[in-house]
Amino acid sequence: MAAIHVREIDDAVVDALKARAARNQRSLQGEVRHILEAAALGAATSSSRRARRKLRIRTVALGGPVYSRETIYD
Secondary structure, three states, X not given: OOOOOXXXXXXXXXXXXXXXXXXXXXXXXXXXXXXXXXXXXXXXXXXXXXXXXXXXXXXXXXXXOOOOHHHHHO
């Protein structure tokens, strides 16, 4: 398996990655590997809640006339 060495990463980025790794119960190396695999393969990970958001439709009452479904689709 190949190894990659990345230089000059901002300390704030490393701290954020460490915090994310801790939340996901992974090592820093495991978290970075997970992020790279997901990005390279374009796959949603099982731990990624954002990737699994459902579409939410909201309606707003405007006080105008109410039309039935049949009227709209006729």
